[in-house]
Amino acid sequence: MNYIGNKLKALRQELGLTQTEMAAGVISVSFYSKVERGLNDIGVNDFLEILQKHNVKPQKFFKSFKSEQYDQKKINTLINKFVKAANEDNDKEIKVVVQEFESIEPKTSFIKSQTLLAQMIATTHDHNALKSLTENEKRKIKKIIFQKDTDENEYLRLAIIANTIRVYSFDEASFLISNIIRRYKNVNKIDRKILSALSALMVNYTNWCIEKKQFGNCSAPLKYLRKLPATVELAFSKIIGQYYEDILNDKKNEAEKIKYMLIKAGYQTIVNKIVSGK
Template identity: 25%
Template sequence: MTIGELLKDYRISQKKTQKQWAKDVISPSFYAKVEKNLSRISAEDLIELLHSNQIPVIDFFSKLNQKDKSINQQELEINRLINEAYYQNSKKELQQIRDVVAEGELPNKNDELLLIDAYIAVISKDLTMLDKEVIDRMKEKVFNISNFDEDGLIMYCNFMSFYDLNSNLLLSKRIIKQLVGSSSVRIQEKILAIIINMLIFCIRNKRFEETEEFVNYADQIKTKPEVFFYKLLIPAFYNIVKYQDNHEQKYLDETEIIIKSIKLAGMPDYGKELEELLVANK
């Protein structure tokens, strides 16, 4: 049983129409697609939908776990919700999901709890929330992946801050060499995200000589709508590097234009981070 199917069961049991059930959380048309498994609901919207219909989150997932015959499917759904909550930067939702997992009976429950605790620490920008043993286990978990798929890429990309620069240089180059030629747009997005993180790490550590290889990898990925934002960022970071060589004002000017474009596109946090990096390396 999928999340959409279980939502439908709850809705019918409360004798509500899809419009009454969706309320103002999501549109009735989108909700209809969720019930039919044609669209995926975000963790934020799912939890809000459950709350608005007086359904305890723990009860919902407990029932999902009981009815779903596939343990693997349960874990996939939980991991999707974890990732959604992380990208929404919501510690509250992650804690709610943690409560669900802690009450459940997934065979890999301890690994899931470890993952959620790590995400909460990253969002809080406070790795001291985690024991050294926990950080080491997460680092080992990623480092021991021999063939990275999309889930492995997401995990590494999100936890790159756990590693020192030299470890990241070793691991990121191994991953990129393995997957840079992938035709999957989703894989390309994750590779470009890793490249951008590495450019940031190298610039912050004044290891400018390490950046060219990553820029060359990025150039191997063709620009298309799905990866346009990532491709837009690459020249901004590389201009900061090139400015270190000859201090030509044009590199700063080009980066400032990109920063303005990012802010105008409604992503001020990205623009601010890039601006701070630019100011620190003028």
């Protein structure tokens, strides 16, 4: 059983630290990462030095940080619920989840960071709201997006990028999308939740490309959407992707049929936000 690794990870999350910050120069980040996953055993002296760096006494360490401070299962449920609401532009549900985050006690570092992320998406997932952000506010959002460790926050990070892609300049976003497509090119080996976040990201970026009449940039994300498996979770994104393809190929009647179907299914809010033509 990976007792020490799991407890170190729980402590790190409680302190709101990245793996780099947690390792504190005592051991390498790659070695520390393997300790958390149970692949490496940490020496007693290194272990005690890491605790000392973070002002944590060994006696306190061996108490259950997670069970004492918050219900992790509840947090994960809220995160998943929130990401789904944001992807669907369900403003009413977004507000409800943000309120649930804000009501959690005690306000640990981890809870504060998750509440901040929820509030951030709530105020920026609509690109009209993004236009009112200052450059300093945009920089803060970018920092938040990449402050957590990739191995444990992959899904959440991609979901945040999908909903706040316009905090970047168009060129920055295009570069980011290219890297993400390259990194996640083998779609058959990707977790279903991550695929869902990726599909939302491709949809939102393509919509932006068409708005800016950067039609050449639409090819890669639409090709990626076509590659995704035909699952229920990805159906909505693939339908929107087909709508964009019809728009780009001047198949106006086909595009209008898709819009009509979405409106009939209750997605008027989303239809209002997607581009209506080239």
